[in-house]
Amino acid sequence: AQSVTQPDIHITVSEGASLELRCNYSYGATPYLFWYVQSPGQGLQLLLKYFSGDTLVQGIKGFEAEFKRSQSSFNLRKPSVHWSDAAEYFCAVENDYKLSFGAGTTVTVRA
Amino acid sequence: DVKVTQSSRYLVKRTGEKVFLECVQDMDHENMFWYRQDPGLGLRLIYFSYDVKMKEKGDIPEGYSVSREKKERFSLILESASTNQTSMYLCASGKRGENTGELFFGEGSRLTVL
Numbered sequence: 510a511q512s513v514t515q516p517d518i519h520i521t522v523s524e525g526a527s528l529e530l531r532c533n534y535s536y537g538a539t540p541y542l543f544w545y546v547q548s549p550g551q552g553l554q555l556l557l558k559y560f561s562g563d564t565l566v567q568g569i570k571g572f573e574a575e576f577k578r579s580q581s582s583f584n585l586r587k588p589s590v591h592w593s594d595a596a597e598y599f600c601a602v603e604n605d606y607k608l609s610f611g612a613g614t615t616v617t618v619r620a
Numbered sequence: 621d622v623k624v625t626q627s628s629r630y631l632v633k634r635t636g637e638k639v640f641l642e643c644v645q646d647m648d649h650e651n652m653f654w655y656r657q658d659p660g661l662g663l664r665l666i667y668f669s670y671d672v673k674m675k676e677k678g679d680i681p682e683g684y685s686v687s688r689e690k691k692e693r694f695s696l697i698l699e700s701a702s703t704n705q706t707s708m709y710l711c712a713s714g715k716r717g718e719n720t721g722e723l724f725f726g727e728g729s730r731l732t733v734l
Contacts, residue, residue: 515662552712552726558722601721607653607668608665608721609665612661
């Protein structure tokens with residue numbers, strides 16, 4: 510089964526600065542990849558997804574992600590972070606109609 | 621607004637007690653899932669269901685069972701709770717078909733077993 514790895518456990522970024530969260534997936538056919546966000550005390554919300562086609566996908570809240578097959582990566586980016594972006598972010602891959610999640614990256618935003 | 625509702629946000633139980641976690645969705649979704657969330661481990665799939673009265677084991681089913689008697693309701697059961705089942709439990713639902721990765725999550729049930 511395919512899996513994802515998020516190398517960064519915790520990232521701190523200043524408000525207004527850019528943000529990039531890393532996600533690497535294991536080898537396999539073209540994966541279906543997702544990024545979810547979990548704000549404090551909330552369930553997870555889908556930010557964006559990649560199935561096929563254009564390798565740069567746009568999501569909600571100003572996020573985007575780029576699928577790079579050569580690097581087995583699906584990194585999440587945001588050009589300018591807002592304090593409300595402080596949350597935990599999960600990368601996920603679909604396996605037989607189920608999602609397998611990475612360990613998550615916690616983002617702290619400092620003023 | 622679409623909604624997945626988990627009946628209890630916080631529970632405290634004693635070792636050996638039977639625990640029921642209830643989840644209801646109002647989106648007429650075929651697929652429902654129970655995940656467990658632990659720090660540093662992300663979300664791990666316990667059980668899932670593709671239809672009423674159907675269930676499939678996920679990655680960590682030991683110590684758990686599930687029930688899906690109605691399409692909108694998916695219950696997680698801990699027959700005899702143990703301290704290592706202290707965790708956050710997340711229920712999710714999704715449509716069957718091409719968007720099976722788009723899941724809608726409840727706010728979670730934090731269980732403490734003493």
